[in-house]
Amino acid sequence: MLGRLAIRHRLTPALEKAGGHIGYDVRPSARRQRHATAMLAAALPLACSLGITHALLTCDETNTASQRVIEANGGRSIDMAGHKRRYQVPTS
Numbered sequence: 225m226l227g228r229l230a231i232r233h234r235l236t237p238a239l240e241k242a243g244g245h246i247g248y249d250v251r252p253s254a255r256r257q258r259h260a261t262a263m264l265a266a267a268l269p270l271a272c273s274l275g276i277t278h279a280l281l282t283c284d285e286t287n288t289a290s291q292r293v294i295e296a297n298g299g300r301s302i303d304m305a306g307h308k309r310r311y312q313v314p315t316s
């Protein structure tokens with residue numbers, strides 16, 4: 225197992241602030257090999273097929289790796305919710 229990714233079909237008020245539609249992590253020994261970037265790219269068409277046109281993703285303001293993963297997949301920063309930066313990522 226290299227990592228895991230979860231697609232949340234619906235947002236709750238809590239997920240709107242932290243968590244969003246998609247969350248992921250990569251095993252520490254397998255990081256920096258582009259797995260997370262590829263995992264998110266593979267997940268976006270699945271989210272689209274669930275009717276999510278723009279996925280909400282959140283990450284800590286200090287999480288540079290996750291921010292790069294999101295931006296490499298077309299994510300656009302929309303705002304901050306507490307210490308979380310929120311992004312909108314088109315799914316198609």
Ligand SMILES: CC(C)(COP(=O)(O)OP(=O)(O)OC[C@H]1O[C@@H](n2cnc3c(N)ncnc32)[C@H](O)[C@@H]1OP(=O)(O)O)[C@@H](O)C(=O)NCCC(=O)NCCS
Nearest residue numbers: 248249250255256257258259260261282283288289290292
């Ligand atoms: C965030 C995480 C999923 C990234 O996984 P990964 O497979 O290492 O990411 P990638 O290899 O696809 O790297 C994506 C970009 O981030 C950069 N990056 C990776 N780790 C980095 C680090 N520790 N510091 C700075 N940049 C980093 C890579 O260089 C790459 O940049 P590039 O596109 O400009 O070349 C992984 O670090 C992780 O599991 N972290 C803990 C859980 C977590 O934070 N999940 C996300 C919650 S929002």
